Amino acid sequence: MYPELDTPSLVIDLDVVRANVAEMAKTAATHGVKLRPHIKTHKMPELARMQLEAGATGITCAKLGEAEIMADAGIDDILVAYPIWGEPKLRRLAALRERARVRVSLDSPDVAAGLGRLGRETGSPVEILVEVDTGQHRLGRPPGRPTADLVAEIAAIPGVEVVGLLTLAGHSYHARTAGELAEVSRREGTDLVETAEMCARDGIELREISVGSTPTARYVAGVAGVTEIRPGTYIFNDTAMMRLGVATEATTGARVLTTVIARSSAERVVFDAGTKCLTSDGAGTPGWIRAVGVPHLQMDFLNEEHAVARLDPGDAAELPVGTRVQLIPSHACSAVNLFDVAYGVEGGRVVTELRVAARGAVL
């Protein structure tokens, strides 16, 4: 399997990726919403471009550093879905705005004040999405009056323009059934739409309702009033998405190619990739790391450079030292961020080398 690659290596199945990209673009088109994929999942300009060519209207980044690298590749419509704080970042944002249409999200007048100064200095208001807490309890105030009041307070700051509301239903990752996932998604959308209506009654018209994660995207795209979805993981999927029922092994596009380096006992199988390839995300959740083609293999634990798995004693003859196996990460976004390079494959052959250009771009 991929004899031209040594292990561990990150392998991207481009056929799967193209299908995932096309399917999400179709979902957005069907519901008449814009698609603004989050590129933190892949951090590769080539794949961002693939998403744009398939119909995405722009991209989402978490950090300014990611946005700068995407702008370097000619991408010119970027949402930095993160509160930008401090003079160095404000100066970088000013430079970025000279070569791309940039929006940012935040949840406080403190952060908006810095952006307002920037907007006034440059004579061009900074477009802001106010983040709403629809249940993740990370950023944002609750929907309804708390958010409407916050929107009014921020909108009063000279130099910023509040163009819409944004949320991430990160708590959807804890849904146990499709019904729960659908309900979380419906609330994610309706909470924002209803809050925007409240803002309108307050005299502030908001034109963007930006929602969605990969688990909720297919559901929330259909909520009336939603204008934009921002899924990220869907391009690669992972075992977390499989567990949520929005992906299958066949639709996972990012895998770590590994080699069995030890069979210390009849039951034990050790691969040459650990948390420094796959991360500890999801560790211990049943099936959090899956071995392609070896569904009966149970992952026991990962150390930094080892994945330790178990076979039934009856299967002891399987997977001798030297066997190559692809492991599906629990969380593609974090795993990809550990590699400098990924290998694009098609039909079982390596066809291209992709640099994970924005890997580590945390600033």
Added chain:
Amino acid sequence: MYPELDTPSLVIDLDVVRANVAEMAKTAATHGVKLRPHIKTHKMPELARMQLEAGATGITCAKLGEAEIMADAGIDDILVAYPIWGEPKLRRLAALRERARVRVSLDSPDVAAGLGRLGRETGSPVEILVEVDTGQHRLGRPPGRPTADLVAEIAAIPGVEVVGLLTLAGHSYHARTAGELAEVSRREGTDLVETAEMCARDGIELREISVGSTPTARYVAGVAGVTEIRPGTYIFNDTAMMRLGVATEATTGARVLTTVIARSSAERVVFDAGTKCLTSDGAGTPGWIRAVGVPHLQMDFLNEEHAVARLDPGDAAELPVGTRVQLIPSHACSAVNLFDVAYGVEGGRVVTELRVAARGAVL
């Protein structure tokens, strides 16, 4: 705090690091054992050199890629504590052996066979440490007869020389008391020493008994017959070491400098560093991420670029947006591996920039 740095940044306190390095060197010297620190923790040639200058006799690496980068920096005594498999890696090992004294560890005749071919081709046997499972259940067979038989089998392969036994008491990380830790350490050492005695009775004299992790190092260095300890984490320490009672906040040397970017509620504090700076290692363990100087802050969860923590309502006025706080990772080895650059500080000032040269060197 460190106004010359933007956040998130990795900050290395060089005074703490020097003290940690000196203390472990003293532990080894006191007990008359060699110290071969594992450089996977820092991946920086400058710090490996500091360890050697303080008395280490060589270094340990997990992967060949790490060893190559350390050899590039002139380090010439390297244990690659990992089974080397496959022609590309064997060719790289051959090249590495031309510029450094290299030993490798493994736990199977399969892996030893490849090394034997290399040893015969080059006319210089490959020095091997056979890994023993003293309770971690990762690599190796149990101590005693199973390992003695394995040693005999491997020693019979032409082109390799079994010079000793090696173990990592990774299960020491689960110790709940100092007494448990001492007992795990004692067994780690005596299991290997007794197994080596069995090998000697079989006619195979082993001269190296290589043991130790950071938690067990201080205990196992004193076991009669142990010749070498290989701690890694001690140079930086982390909250896992604090929990095990072998470090305090004052002896943690690697921290992530962050900024509060949101105070979404009176209780909630959000920092601009998540799993892409700190990893998910240890997630959910009480106190797995600590905020320096804010002992009453409880970390709730990390997302990729956010750390979400909680204050008591009475402390709501603390930590306004823009406050800088240093976070101590749960696992320094994994967190450091996420950064390209670390900033060395002394007395509250940045004095040097250190490249994490072997970051991502998983091959």
